[in-house]
Amino acid sequence: MTMLSVVVAAALMPMPRSVEMRGGTVAATGEVRIVESRDAAIAAEGYRIEIDGSGVKVFASGAAGFFRARTTLGQLAEDGRWPCCRIEDAPTFQWRGLMLDEGRHFFGKETVKALLDQMAEYKLNVFHWHLTEDQGWRLAVDRFPELVEYGAVRPESPAHGCTGAPWDYRGNGVRYGPYFYTAADVREILAYAKERFISVVPEVEMPGHVRALLAAHPEFACRGGLPRTPRTMNDIEEDVLCAGNDAAIRFLEQVYDEVCALFPGAYIHIGGDECPKKRWKECPKCQARIKALGLKDEDALQAWLTRHFTDYLAKKGRRAIGWDEVLAGDPGVETVVHCWREAKYGIAAAEKGHGVVVSSLASTYFSVPQGVKDDPFDYLGPNRRCSLATAYSFNPLDGMTDAAKARVLGAECCMWSECVWNEYDLAWKLWPRACAFAEAVWTAPAAPRDFEGFKRRMDVQRCCLIAAGVNCAPVE
Ligand code: ACM
């Protein structure tokens, strides 16, 4: 690009693949004709913009491409004028996701809609909605109203300033909830997302992270005596769904029936992470299932469960996706693997033939500290660090063979909400790191990275975010 283009493209985020400045400007007003034409050769969500004295021409192969082009035109206007230019653009990855955990803290429809606006602005296109957790069940299920009756309210939360883990727990004594989404709320969010060409992947977790479910149905745990409330502490819960209980499995099938009826997207996230095997080892029903099926161990029992629900969802025309722990015990390649712990799990999954979505505890977990000066917020994993530079350098294909690369659907940044209390806290932790992520999955790795250039453009975007009321952290 020329110097001029650096100046006029100051707000572009993510940077398009190719920007060619032609000199001169045209008024970015209603008087200028924007002519949209179909060009079947352009990739999904891709577009071409040509601006000259005769007006603005936009080419795309479908509605998503025209929408992404309009977003770029919005960012390109400066002082009411567009630069004469030619832009060619298309995403590197088809899955550019952002995960929001509403189990630990609930943000509500308006915050979710604002988040969808922010995602659309930066061309993120998958909203992964983590709706069930040990600490809260946030989705009303018509057939089982008890799920929110017991699961959507907890007696208290960890107090500010403690990690909330069992060895460092202080409760705040403040009842939290009931907070949940009704089917009508979900439909409203889905419609809002659809208008922005964002698909929604709901996550209903199993077999771990189900303490809120077990508050409603303690009979689906391996042992008796559980309290009728969700977990208040953070960290990993040992009480999980009893994999030896047919009624528990039938119950979950019926929950997924409703999830599929409500959410039209191709993917349903079934969780699968952090399921300790302690209870299964002690449980006569789980051990009887292992014996009856001739399984090797408890990992194989989880794999059997993953396969069961992958097949169940496949019969409804959906693909199951699960966190990378589902690989243990070998569930079969039909399950899409969502890598999060280390790149090696994503590489192993892709090499086995699974579709893969890549997150990274090191580079895309924005719930950990970002390292800005005088940060007023608490973070999950206070000793960890994911700086803006780290987020910007993320490459989901690192270390992969060409065959493995071809199985990577894309990537996600994640916001776990143990320490995220409200929209201000949420925005501060997401932005600007989620912009760095957006550029890493839209523009890179095909185009060279330029962190200094990114930071200059991010300064402009930060002003736009703050003007829109979004509490963006400093660009450091
Ligand atoms: C996870 O962070 N437990 C997926």
Ligand code: ZN
């Ligand atoms: Zn059991």
